Amino acid sequence: MTEQMRALRAERRGGPEQLTIDTIAVPSPGPGETLIEVHAAAITFAELTWDETWMHTPAIPGHEFSGVVADVADDVTDVSVGDEVFGLIRFELQGAAADYVVVPAADLARKPTRLSHAETAVLPLAALTAWQALFDVAHVSAGDRVLVHGGAGGVGIFAVQLARLAGATVTTTVRGDGVALASTLGADHIIDTDTADFTADFAAAGRRFDVVIDTIGGDTLHRSFDVIVEGGRLVTLQEPPDQARASSLGITATFFIVAPDVTELNYLAGLADRAELTVVLAATFPLGEGRAAFESGRGTHRPPGKTVLLVRP
Numbered sequence: 001m002t003e004q005m006r007a008l009r010a011e012r013r014g015g016p017e018q019l020t021i022d023t024i025a026v027p028s029p030g031p032g033e034t035l036i037e038v039h040a041a042a043i044t045f046a047e048l049t050w051d052e053t054w055m056h057t058p059a060i061p062g063h064e065f066s067g068v069v070a071d072v073a074d075d076v077t078d079v080s081v082g083d084e085v086f087g088l089i090r091f092e093l094q095g096a097a098a099d100y101v102v103v104p105a106a107d108l109a110r111k112p113t114r115l116s117h118a119e120t121a122v123l124p125l126a127a128l129t130a131w132q133a134l135f136d137v138a139h140v141s142a143g144d145r146v147l148v149h150g151g152a153g154g155v156g157i158f159a160v161q162l163a164r165l166a167g168a169t170v171t172t173t174v175r176g177d178g179v180a181l182a183s184t185l186g187a188d189h190i191i192d193t194d195t196a197d198f199t200a201d202f203a204a205a206g207r208r209f210d211v212v213i214d215t216i217g218g219d220t221l222h223r224s225f226d227v228i229v230e231g232g233r234l235v236t237l238q239e240p241p242d243q244a245r246a247s248s249l250g251i252t253a254t255f256f257i258v259a260p261d262v263t264e265l266n267y268l269a270g271l272a273d274r275a276e277l278t279v280v281l282a283a284t285f286p287l288g289e290g291r292a293a294f295e296s297g298r299g300t301h302r303p304p305g306k307t308v309l310l311v312r313p
């Protein structure tokens, strides 16, 4: 195996302008670890703003990947060289925007056979976040009325679908091309925020959602408190919500950070293999154009879905 590889890296904290393609040594797996030949790594535009991304510099982004096991440590027995795998890389470790990445064997799931590596790469962070928000945190079940904010985004696309699969009635806020997409995902009610306000019928309908999954934050998070029934659950992905306000309304409000969970990833892979879960790619870029990939996240009304770096097209 070659001892050098390409990696998309940032020497110091900042935006996409910090990213360069560097040639660095291929890392070696330590005890319990594997070396993965990365085929595709998905990016989350906001990851360059997360403190966790900058725990080690130079930092390699892209913490969700699909690839092939290239090497394993002596003590690894449950995966083998040549296995097709995918996974979420813990945020304190280096990301997968590189030819190779070291990943603990315990964090590897089996790649769904129906999906390409590029399609698979969007599951670990985006779909797992949606799963954990809906089921591990909000305990959504059949009949719940769920509002998903940002239903055309990386996480939101999966949150809409997974909530529907669980038998919930799903309302989602979207805009631009997301409006057309949301109906194909099975959303029961679609609110185009370019023309409507999700709190607009609050006065008439009152608090009407059992669960809100907020992928947008800011003012959207702030106003979401008012539409949740007493005993309901608010889950937000950006910042810790106001606990005093939550308790005065009789709701729970939770911020959490997604964590690797191979059982959940294998379940999501099964849904994808049975065509019960749709994957939407906004765009693909070769690894060498990683900076442009992150720059494509600027602005609003972007194409729905996730952006993926193709490492071995």
Ligand SMILES: NC(=O)c1ccc[n+]([C@@H]2O[C@H](COP(=O)([O-])OP(=O)(O)OC[C@H]3O[C@@H](n4cnc5c(N)ncnc54)[C@H](OP(=O)(O)O)[C@@H]3O)[C@@H](O)[C@H]2O)c1
Pocket: 044, 045, 046, 047, 125, 126, 129, 149, 150, 151, 152, 153, 154, 155, 156, 173, 174, 175, 176, 178, 193, 215, 216, 220, 236, 237, 238, 256, 257, 258, 299, 300, 301, 302, 303, 304, 305, 306
């Ligand atoms: N805590 C965690 O573990 C965790 C995990 C994953 C992600 N996150 C966070 O969750 C957030 C979402 O991540 P993501 O990957 O899903 O991002 P994303 O792909 O950028 O999706 C966000 C979506 O929200 C839409 N949106 C924004 N404002 C809107 C509005 N006012 N009305 C309707 N739609 C609106 C965006 O549309 P436009 O293109 O029109 O703006 C986009 O479709 C990010 O802040 C990320 O940092 C947290």
